[in-house]
Amino acid sequence: MKHSINCLIVDDDPMYAIVASSILSTLTSGLLRTAPCGRAGLAALTRESRDTDLVFLDLNMPDLDGLAFMRAAHEVGYAGNIVISSGESPAVLRSAEAMGRMLGISILGVLTKPLTMEGVAEMLAKSEMTRGPSAKLGGLAGKDCELTPYYQPQYDLATLRIAGFESLIRLTSKGGRIHGPADLFSSVNGLEDLTAVSLEIAIKVVRDFRTWPVGRTRADVSINFDASVLERPHVIADLQQAVTDLSADPNTICIEVTEKSLPKDPSRLVEALTRLRMFGFKLSLDDYGMGASSFQLLRLCPFSEIKVDRSIIEACPHDRVTRKFLHAVAGLARDLELVSVAEGVENQEELSEVRAAGMDRVQGFLFSRPVPSQAVAELMSDPEAYPA
Known part of the structure; x- marks a missing residue:
């Protein structure tokens, strides 16, 4: 059975967005949106924050990086979950995850690139557990x-x-x-x-x-x-x-x-x-x-x-x-x-x-x-x- 989780992919790599979209469309029947940069992602989140359950977030983006995105998401009151998906070093990923949690954001975990079906499925299952009516x-x-x-x-x-x-x-x-x-x-x-x-x-x-x-x-x-x-x-x-x-x-x-x-x-x-x-x-x-x-x-x-x-x-x-x-x-x-x-x-x-x-x-x-x-x-x- 598919999940019904609304996802937002924020990443400046178009190939990653295609792969992530393909995996997510297989695993969830919820709304699926992509944003080609951090600012576009923040705009989408601000516009439809209540309709966004889970954000797949890159860290290294030229206009608004993942760290700034998390801080801004916190400031606009985003109450959903974030998965950090990046090719950065383990030390950077660990620090980014810690920063998000310090802000009070629900960080479900980290997925290194390239994405796998198993990794995404695990994050969707975690997101499902945190959701509630x-x-x-x-x-x-x-x-x-x-x-x-x-x-x-x-x-x-x-x-x-x-x-x-x-x-x-x-x-x-x-x-x-x-x-x-x-x-x-x-x-x-x-x-x-x-x-x-x-x-x-x-x-x-x-x-x-x-x-x-x-x-x-x-x-x-x-x-x-x-x-x-x-x-x-x-x-x-x-x-x-x-x-x-x-x-x-x-x-x-x-x-x-x-x-x-x-x-x-x-x-x-x-x-x-x-x-x-x-x-x-x-x-x-x-x-x-x-x-x-x-x-x-x-x-x-x-x-x-x-x-x-x-x-x-x-x-x-x-x-x-x-x-x-x-x-x-x-x-x-x-x-x-x-x-x-x-x-x-x-x-x-x-x-x-x-x-x-x-x-x-x-x-x-x-x-x-x-x-x-x-x-x-x-x-x-x-x-x-x-x-x-």
């Missing part, structure tokens, strides 16, 4: 949809047994259809909504966790919080009260903190995270190494865990600099007596790199996809769930 949801949970936590297990690399779970939120519509987090957060309006949703998710997760057979294994559960939410004066007290009301052990709950930039007044976040640790919660620094503030946060706040992003794990098998970075993070975690977690391991090659670096925990599709709460007990009791 946000405009059709009609609002947040409690209206047309319900917040539904799913759980991806984390495995201890020494024993290959489940050591914890990361909670990942989904939306379940009245008809039973499952939507991803993009649908939820695209309909969140401002910090007030984000705070309310984050606390509701936390309560649902703690309730689920108390029904699982984790006492023997001492597995923990991670809940994601944006730092801007944790800085709000009442949130820490609300979290503490929820755990107390549900008779949960805070030592089994890990708060994953995501922070794209250090706040103007870091003392608020430091105070909030210190209070959480004093109460007994674990703290994880999510996406370590992906933002400029990661080291500052690690230095200032009492974290118990460092988590490495999927994009770093994916790059390790073929990029020496990234591989060295992973080893350095694992070593830093050992020196600071922190748990290190590798996120998004999808194949044996990536698992080998994670093992070689000496990471403590691993999660990813190689081991298990996220599962609903009712499937957790079965997952924990199934000896076949742990790959060698």
